[in-house]
Amino acid sequence: MPYDPVFRVRRFNRAVTAEVGALDTSFLGRGRPLGAARVLNLIGQGQSDVAAIRDDLDLDSGLMSRLLRSLEEEGLIETVSNPQDARRRIARLTETGRCEFQAYEALSNAQATAFLARHSQPEELLRAMDIVASALRRSHIAVEEKDPRNADAIYCLGEYYAELGRRFEKGFDVSLSRDPDAGDMIRPRGVFLVATSDSLPIGCVGLKGSGGDVAEIKRLWVAPSARGLGLAKRLMAAAENCACELSIEVLRLDTNSALTEAQQLYRRTGWTEISRFNDDPYPDTFFEKRL
Amino acid sequence: MPYDPVFRVRRFNRAVTAEVGALDTSFLGRGRPLGAARVLNLIGQGQSDVAAIRDDLDLDSGLMSRLLRSLEEEGLIETVSNPQDARRRIARLTETGRCEFQAYEALSNAQATAFLARHSQPEELLRAMDIVASALRRSHIAVEEKDPRNADAIYCLGEYYAELGRRFEKGFDVSLSRDPDAGDMIRPRGVFLVATSDSLPIGCVGLKGSGGDVAEIKRLWVAPSARGLGLAKRLMAAAENCACELSIEVLRLDTNSALTEAQQLYRRTGWTEISRFNDDPYPDTFFEKRL
DNA sequence: CTAATTGTCTGACCTAAGTCAGATAAATGC
DNA sequence: GCATTTATCTGACTTAGGTCAGACAATTAG
Structure with missing residues (x-):
C-alpha cells in the first residue's frame, strides 16, 4: 500500500x-x-x-x-x-x-x-538528486556532437563499460571488444553524440562509419539517473539524422540479449534482426535499419 | 570516475x-x-x-x-x-x-x-523524490506517539513486514510471529512511536510492556527513503525515554542476523547480547539493555 | 542614402513583501 | 484595581523586482 x-x-x-x-x-x-x-x-x-x-x-x-x-x-x-x-x-x-x-x-x-x-549515505542521496534534477530539467537536455576523446565522451564511455561489466555474466573487458577508432566516429566518417543536462553528461551514442554507405551504431548509453526520459530514443534519432547527412544508407548494430531495454527500443523503432556480422565475443544479437 | x-x-x-x-x-x-x-x-x-x-x-x-x-x-x-x-x-x-x-x-x-x-519510470522517480525530500527536511521530522491501530501506524507496520519478507530468505509471515497485542503498545503498558516527515510516515518503533518493569522493543522500521538520517537512533532514544517514564527498568528485543544495520545500532548504543528468551521462529539474536 | 530594426539606457511608475512605531483592546499577575 | 503583557491593527516607510514608453546610437535592408 x-x-x-x-x-x-x-x-x-x-x-x-x-x-x-x-x-x-x-x-x-x-x-x-x-x-x-x-x-x-x-x-x-x-x-x-x-x-x-x-x-x-x-x-x-x-x-x-x-x-x-x-x-x-x-x-x-x-x-x-x-x-x-x-x-x-x-x-x-x-x-x-x-x-x-x-x-x-x-x-x-x-x-x-x-x-x-x-547524510550517512551520500552516494544514495546523490543518485536520488541526479534522478530528480534530470527529470525536472528534461526539456533542457542538450544532445551535441563531441570528439570521442573529449573528457565528457570519455566519462560516458567509462560508465558504459562499467555498466556492461555489471550486466554481462562474465563481465566486460574493452580490450577484447572491437573498439572503434576515434577517427571513425568523427565527421566526415561518423559522429559521436553526448547528451548533457546542465553540463552533466548523461548519455551518448556513436555512429561509426568507414567512408562507405554502411555505418554502425556503437556505445549507446543512458545514465541510470536519466532513464525514463526517452533519452535513448532521442540519441538514436539524432544519430540516424547524422547518418542521413553523411549519406549513409544502411545502419547496423550489435547488442547482447542481456540488454533487454535496448533491444526493445530497436524493435520498436524500425530495426530488424539480422545474422551475425562480426566475431566480437560480447554481442549475440544483430540489427539493421535502412534509411 | x-x-x-x-x-x-x-x-x-x-x-x-x-x-x-x-x-x-x-x-x-x-x-x-x-x-x-x-x-x-x-x-x-x-x-x-x-x-x-x-x-x-x-x-x-x-x-x-x-x-x-x-x-x-x-x-x-x-x-x-x-x-x-x-x-x-x-x-x-x-x-x-x-x-x-x-x-x-x-x-x-x-x-x-x-x-x-x-516519466516512464514514475516509481523510480518517486523513490528519488522521497529520499531528497526527507534529506532536505530532516530537521522537521516529527516523532510522535500514535495508537498502533492508527492508519499511519498500520502503514508503517505493513511496510515493515514487507521488508522482512524481502530480507529473510524464507520470507516472513506475520501470523507465525508473536504479534504484540495493540494494548501492550499503548500507555500505560507501552507506546508506539511513528516518525513523519511533512505527514508522510517514514519510521516507527514499538515499546511493548506488560505492566511489569521489563518491556520489549518491537517493530523498529525506517523507510528506505529516510535511511542515512539517523532516524533509527532517534526512534530508539525516544522509545527508551518513554520506557523511563513508564518506570521500566529492563528492555529486551529480538532480531535476525540478516538485519545487519539494526544489530550494529544496538551494539553501538549500549545493548548487550543475551540468550534466546522466546520461541518465535524468526529471530536468532537477542539483546538487553538496563536503563 | 534612407527607413527600419536592434541593443542599451533613462525616467516614471507599479506591486509584493516586509519593517517599525505606535494605538487599541483584552487578558493576566499581583 | 492597576500595571503589565499579549494579539491584532494601522499608518508610514523601505527594498526588490519588474513594466512601459521613449531616447539614442549603431546596424542592416533595400
Missing part, C-alpha cells in the same frame, strides 16, 4: 519550496540582492554578452541595465562595447569582481559539502 | 531553483500574490488560529493583518474573535473561499500528476 504518488510529489515540492532559501543562500548573505548576484554569477562563468545574460535570466532590458550599473558602481564589473557591433555591450569581472565571484563559489561549495556531510 | 559530488549537489540546486516557479505555479495563475495564496492554503488545511498561521509562515503581524483583510475583502474568509481569548482571532473559509481553496488543490494535483505522467 504505497502512499499516493500525487501526495509524494507535492510533499517534494513543499520540501523544496521551504528549503530553496537555504539552497540559494549562497547568493545571499553577501549584502547583494538576488538579481545582482545572479548576474555577477553568470558573468563570472564567462557569459560576457549582455544580451545573452538578459536572455538567460529573462530580464527586462531596463532592469538589466540597472543591475549592470549597480555592479559597475560597486567596482565588480566593467562594460565595453562589442567591437563587432557597437550597440552590444560586453561585461567582464574586474579583479575585485573575481574575488567576489570566488567568494560566492566558495559559499556554494561549502553549503553543498555540508549538506552531503550531514 | 563518478562526477564531483559537490558539482552534483549544485546541479540539483540549480535545477530546483530554475523550476520552483513551475513547482509552485499552483499558487500562482489565480491572480493572487503568493503570500495571500499561502495564507488561504493554510486556512483551507484547517489552520484557523491567526497567530499559528503567522508563526507557520513567519510573517510580521502587520503584514499578516493586511493579508487577512485582503482575503476578507475578496470574500474568501471570515474572521471572528476566539471565544476563549477575545484578543486572538480565528479565520475560516467562506463558501467562496472553500471553492477557491479546492481550485488551488486541483491545480496542484494536476501539476503533480502531469509531472509523473511525463
Whole structure:
C-alpha cells in the first residue's frame, strides 16, 4: 500500500519550496540582492554578452541595465562595447569582481559539502538528486556532437563499460571488444553524440562509419539517473539524422540479449534482426535499419 | 570516475531553483500574490488560529493583518474573535473561499500528476523524490506517539513486514510471529512511536510492556527513503525515554542476523547480547539493555 | 542614402513583501 | 484595581523586482 504518488510529489515540492532559501543562500548573505548576484554569477562563468545574460535570466532590458550599473558602481564589473557591433555591450569581472565571484563559489561549495556531510549515505542521496534534477530539467537536455576523446565522451564511455561489466555474466573487458577508432566516429566518417543536462553528461551514442554507405551504431548509453526520459530514443534519432547527412544508407548494430531495454527500443523503432556480422565475443544479437 | 559530488549537489540546486516557479505555479495563475495564496492554503488545511498561521509562515503581524483583510475583502474568509481569548482571532473559509481553496488543490494535483505522467519510470522517480525530500527536511521530522491501530501506524507496520519478507530468505509471515497485542503498545503498558516527515510516515518503533518493569522493543522500521538520517537512533532514544517514564527498568528485543544495520545500532548504543528468551521462529539474536 | 530594426539606457511608475512605531483592546499577575 | 503583557491593527516607510514608453546610437535592408 504505497502512499499516493500525487501526495509524494507535492510533499517534494513543499520540501523544496521551504528549503530553496537555504539552497540559494549562497547568493545571499553577501549584502547583494538576488538579481545582482545572479548576474555577477553568470558573468563570472564567462557569459560576457549582455544580451545573452538578459536572455538567460529573462530580464527586462531596463532592469538589466540597472543591475549592470549597480555592479559597475560597486567596482565588480566593467562594460565595453562589442567591437563587432557597437550597440552590444560586453561585461567582464574586474579583479575585485573575481574575488567576489570566488567568494560566492566558495559559499556554494561549502553549503553543498555540508549538506552531503550531514547524510550517512551520500552516494544514495546523490543518485536520488541526479534522478530528480534530470527529470525536472528534461526539456533542457542538450544532445551535441563531441570528439570521442573529449573528457565528457570519455566519462560516458567509462560508465558504459562499467555498466556492461555489471550486466554481462562474465563481465566486460574493452580490450577484447572491437573498439572503434576515434577517427571513425568523427565527421566526415561518423559522429559521436553526448547528451548533457546542465553540463552533466548523461548519455551518448556513436555512429561509426568507414567512408562507405554502411555505418554502425556503437556505445549507446543512458545514465541510470536519466532513464525514463526517452533519452535513448532521442540519441538514436539524432544519430540516424547524422547518418542521413553523411549519406549513409544502411545502419547496423550489435547488442547482447542481456540488454533487454535496448533491444526493445530497436524493435520498436524500425530495426530488424539480422545474422551475425562480426566475431566480437560480447554481442549475440544483430540489427539493421535502412534509411 | 563518478562526477564531483559537490558539482552534483549544485546541479540539483540549480535545477530546483530554475523550476520552483513551475513547482509552485499552483499558487500562482489565480491572480493572487503568493503570500495571500499561502495564507488561504493554510486556512483551507484547517489552520484557523491567526497567530499559528503567522508563526507557520513567519510573517510580521502587520503584514499578516493586511493579508487577512485582503482575503476578507475578496470574500474568501471570515474572521471572528476566539471565544476563549477575545484578543486572538480565528479565520475560516467562506463558501467562496472553500471553492477557491479546492481550485488551488486541483491545480496542484494536476501539476503533480502531469509531472509523473511525463516519466516512464514514475516509481523510480518517486523513490528519488522521497529520499531528497526527507534529506532536505530532516530537521522537521516529527516523532510522535500514535495508537498502533492508527492508519499511519498500520502503514508503517505493513511496510515493515514487507521488508522482512524481502530480507529473510524464507520470507516472513506475520501470523507465525508473536504479534504484540495493540494494548501492550499503548500507555500505560507501552507506546508506539511513528516518525513523519511533512505527514508522510517514514519510521516507527514499538515499546511493548506488560505492566511489569521489563518491556520489549518491537517493530523498529525506517523507510528506505529516510535511511542515512539517523532516524533509527532517534526512534530508539525516544522509545527508551518513554520506557523511563513508564518506570521500566529492563528492555529486551529480538532480531535476525540478516538485519545487519539494526544489530550494529544496538551494539553501538549500549545493548548487550543475551540468550534466546522466546520461541518465535524468526529471530536468532537477542539483546538487553538496563536503563 | 534612407527607413527600419536592434541593443542599451533613462525616467516614471507599479506591486509584493516586509519593517517599525505606535494605538487599541483584552487578558493576566499581583 | 492597576500595571503589565499579549494579539491584532494601522499608518508610514523601505527594498526588490519588474513594466512601459521613449531616447539614442549603431546596424542592416533595400
